[in-house]
Amino acid sequence: MKLLSVGVVFVLVPALLPALDPLSASLFMGGAAITWQLFSSHSWLKCRLLECCNAKDTLNFSVVKTDLERKVFGQHLAVQLILIALSTNIHSKRPKKPLVMSFHGWTGTGKTFVSSIIAENLYQPSTSRRRFVHHFDTALHFSHASHVHLYKEQLQDWIRGNVSACPRSLFIFSEMDQMPHGLIDSITPFLGYHEEMDGVYYGKAIFIFLNNAGGDKITEIALDYWRSLKGREDIPVKELQHLLSKEIFSNTNSGFFQSQLIQKNLIDYFIPFLPLEYEHVKQCVREELRAQGHPEDEDLITEIALAMTDYPSEERLYSSKGCKTVASRVTLST
Numbered sequence: 001m002k003l004l005s006v007g008v009v010f011v012l013v014p015a016l017l018p019a020l021d022p023l024s025a026s027l028f029m030g031g032a033a034i035t036w037q038l039f040s041s042h043s044w045l046k047c048r049l050l051e052c053c054n055a056k057d058t059l060n061f062s063v064v065k066t067d068l069e070r071k072v073f074g075q076h077l078a079v080q081l082i083l084i085a086l087s088t089n090i091h092s093k094r095p096k097k098p099l100v101m102s103f104h105g106w107t108g109t110g111k112t113f114v115s116s117i118i119a120e121n122l123y124q125p126s127t128s129r130r131r132f133v134h135h136f137d138t139a140l141h142f143s144h145a146s147h148v149h150l151y152k153e154q155l156q157d158w159i160r161g162n163v164s165a166c167p168r169s170l171f172i173f174s175e176m177d178q179m180p181h182g183l184i185d186s187i188t189p190f191l192g193y194h195e196e197m198d199g200v201y202y203g204k205a206i207f208i209f210l211n212n213a214g215g216d217k218i219t220e221i222a223l224d225y226w227r228s229l230k231g232r233e234d235i236p237v238k239e240l241q242h243l244l245s246k247e248i249f250s251n252t253n254s255g256f257f258q259s260q261l262i263q264k265n266l267i268d269y270f271i272p273f274l275p276l277e278y279e280h281v282k283q284c285v286r287e288e289l290r291a292q293g294h295p296e297d298e299d300l301i302t303e304i305a306l307a308m309t310d311y312p313s314e315e316r317l318y319s320s321k322g323c324k325t326v327a328s329r330v331t332l333s334t
């Protein structure tokens with residue numbers, strides 16, 4: 001019977017596997033899923049037979065804080081909320097539910113960048129990140145709307161198997177706005193308040209969703225504040241979070257359209273990424289020049305930042321691409 005369960009997992013997974021990196025895939029095939037199926041109630045046996053994660057793998061909070069505050073420009077709201085979210089989960093001995101954050105904002109505002117900073121600092125440098133960090137690119141991994149049923153089962157198996165082996169697993173779902181309708185609700189059971197489910201404890205897992213949906217709403221609010229001569233620092237984060245949850249629930253292209261995850265309040269934090277202004281783009285250009293080993297040419301910095309701040313067409317206050325094309329512009333101009 002047990003062998004049969006292993007076989008079921010084995011059969012279901014291949015359609016998802018080719019899209020994931022080979023090491024994660026083989027670890028999953030050889031490790032987590034089978035481990036979960038065979039030894040779910042014998043964690044000591046599980047850890048003797050297979051590589052397991054333990055408490056010393058946990059995030060170095062002060063490093064992540066310094067990195068976010070130093071490297072991320074113009075996102076004081078996002079950084080502030082993410083630090084609260086991480087510290088609450090990480091400093092709790094046995095969190096009641098996994099940490100679930102949904103990042104929203106225009107392209108190039110730093111959503112993927114911030115999630116990489118978290119992923120890089122979540123574990124000790126000596127441990128292989130591939131064992132813990134699972135990145136799903138919706139456009140790549142869930143591209144066929146007709147396969148939703150299969151994806152649902154694979155996603156559940158993947159999460160269950162990996163959290164079983166590594167409780168502090170990080171799951172990042174990018175391009176949520178392209179997620180087939182209903183797919184994300186398949187992970188609802190894992191995100192709720194449960195002591196354990198089938199012998200697996202999910203409270204230390206972290207889920208991050210990256211989404212362009214809600215970006216226009218965030219920009220609209222930021223612009224209203226600017227037009228009424230108030231700073232972006234004055235935007236009340238609670239109000240923005242509430243508006244975001246409403247917006248993405250009713251937006252058919254958000255991946256969360258009428259989603260149970262929102263209905264059941266399982267997303268702990270809606271994180272707004274504000275549109276980037278001229279000064280922030282300048283900071284990105286400066287950073288990129290440094291990274292590419294060029295001197296900080298003030299004229300070039302101003303030229304690129306001016307060209308990129310294009311929205312709204314009259315005021316030209318924000319960069320509609322954020323800092324996304326900064327690297328290529330610097331390469332072309334140097």
Ligand SMILES: Nc1ncnc2c1ncn2[C@@H]1O[C@H](COP(=O)(O)OP(=O)(O)OP(=O)(O)O)[C@@H](O)[C@H]1O
Pocket residue numbers: 071072073074075105106107108109110111112113114211212284322323324
């Ligand atoms: N707020 C920021 N602070 C510093 N650098 C940034 C910021 N936003 C973007 N960048 C730079 O621009 C690059 C592209 O940004 P990133 O990929 O994080 O955008 P994104 O919000 O994920 O966009 P998309 O919605 O298109 O996926 C980053 O790798 C980083 O170098």
Ligand SMILES: [Mg+2]
Pocket residue numbers: 111112113174210
């Ligand atoms: Mg991104």
